[in-house]
Amino acid sequence: MKTLEISGLHKQFVDSYTDEVVTAVGDVSFAVEQGEFISVLGPSGCGKTTVLNIVAGFEKQTDGSVLVGGREISGPSPERGVVFQSFALFPWKTVLGNVVFGLRMRGVPRQEREPIARQYLDLVGLEGFERKFPHELSGGMQQRLGVARVLANEPEVMLMDEPFASVDAQTRRKLQEDLTGIFESKRPTVFFVTHDVDEAVFLSDRVVVLSSRPSQVNEIVTVPLERPRDWRSVLDDPDFRHTVTHITDLLSGDESRVVQADLDSA
Ligand SMILES: Nc1ncnc2c1ncn2[C@@H]1O[C@H](COP(=O)(O)OP(=O)(O)O)[C@@H](O)[C@H]1O
Ligand SMILES: [Mg+2]
Structure with a gap:
C-alpha cells in the first residue's frame, strides 16, 4: 500500500x-x-x-x-x-525532555519514554546533549532535535x-x-x-x-x-x-x- x-x-x-x-x-x-x-x-x-x-x-x-x-x-x-522551520522546540525543556514530551502525548508508557528518546537522539547525533536546553545548541543541532522529536513518534x-x-x-x-x-x-x-x-x-x-x-x-x-x-x-x-x-x-x-x-x- x-x-x-x-x-x-x-x-x-x-x-x-x-x-x-x-x-x-x-x-x-x-x-x-x-x-x-x-x-x-x-x-x-x-x-x-x-x-x-x-x-x-x-x-x-x-x-x-x-x-x-x-x-x-x-x-x-x-x-x-511536521519539522517546522523555526524548529518549534520547547525552550524550557531539555533536549531529552523535548523528545520525551511527544512520547508522553502519544501515550507511550513512562518507563519506555526515555530509552526511546535516547535512541532517536543518538540517531541524529545528539548523544551527550540530553541535558542541554535548546538555546545551548547550534541551529543545526536544533534542527536535528526537531527531526528526532518527529521521528520518535514513528510517523507514517x-x-x-x-x-x-x-x-x-x-x-x-x-x-x-x-x-x-x-x-x-x-x-x-x-x-x-x-x-x-x-x-x-x-x-x-x-x-x-x-x-x-x-x-x-x-x-x-x-x-x-x-x-x-x-x-x-x-x-x-x-x-x-x-x-x-x-x-x-x-x-x-x-x-x-x-x-x-x-x-x-x-
Ligand atoms: N490562507 C491563505 N489565504 C489566501 N491566500 C493564500 C493563503 N495561503 C496561501 N495563499 C495563496 O496561495 C498561493 C500559494 O501559496 P503557498 O502554498 O504558500 O505557495 P508556495 O509554498 O509554493 O510558495 C499564493 O498565491 C498565496 O498567496
Ligand atoms: Mg511555501
Whole structure:
C-alpha cells in the first residue's frame, strides 16, 4: 500500500481583503511509497506549502483526496509529524525532555519514554546533549532535535517545508548531508518541500515538479543517484548535473509559458 496518496487535489482561498478567489493548487496527484524521500518542487507561490498544510491536516482541500495508509485524513496528527522551520522546540525543556514530551502525548508508557528518546537522539547525533536546553545548541543541532522529536513518534510520513531556506549556503550543505544520513539509516517516509533544485535532487528518491499557479504536476523525476550520498561525490556525478539541468529546463519552460500567457492576455 502507498503511504501517501494525493488525488485531484485542488485548493482555493478567498482573499480576505479583496474577496478575490485565488486558486493555490490546481490539480495535483501523486503517491509516496513507504520509506521514500519525495520532494515537491516548484516556483515560489505555486502552492507547495498549501499542499503540505493539507497533508498535515492544517488546511482542508476544496476538492480531491489525501489518503495516509489508505485512510482519509481528518486533522493534524503525530502520524504526519511536521519539522517546522523555526524548529518549534520547547525552550524550557531539555533536549531529552523535548523528545520525551511527544512520547508522553502519544501515550507511550513512562518507563519506555526515555530509552526511546535516547535512541532517536543518538540517531541524529545528539548523544551527550540530553541535558542541554535548546538555546545551548547550534541551529543545526536544533534542527536535528526537531527531526528526532518527529521521528520518535514513528510517523507514517515526516513533513518538512523548506527547513534550510534561511541558513547560509555552507551550513545548508551540512544540514542536507545530516538529513540524508538520518534518512539512510532509518528510512522514514519524507515529504519535503523546496524551491531549490540542487537540494531536491541531492535529497530525494523522486522529485514532483509543480507548474506555477494554478499548480499541476509537470513531471515526476526519478533521481538516479546511489545512496549513501554526500555532496562531494554527488557534485562530481554527471547524473546529478543531468537531473538538475532537466528539472531547471522544466521550470524555465513553465516560466516562459506564464510570460507568454500574460502577454496574450494583455
Ligand atoms: N490562507 C491563505 N489565504 C489566501 N491566500 C493564500 C493563503 N495561503 C496561501 N495563499 C495563496 O496561495 C498561493 C500559494 O501559496 P503557498 O502554498 O504558500 O505557495 P508556495 O509554498 O509554493 O510558495 C499564493 O498565491 C498565496 O498567496
Ligand atoms: Mg511555501
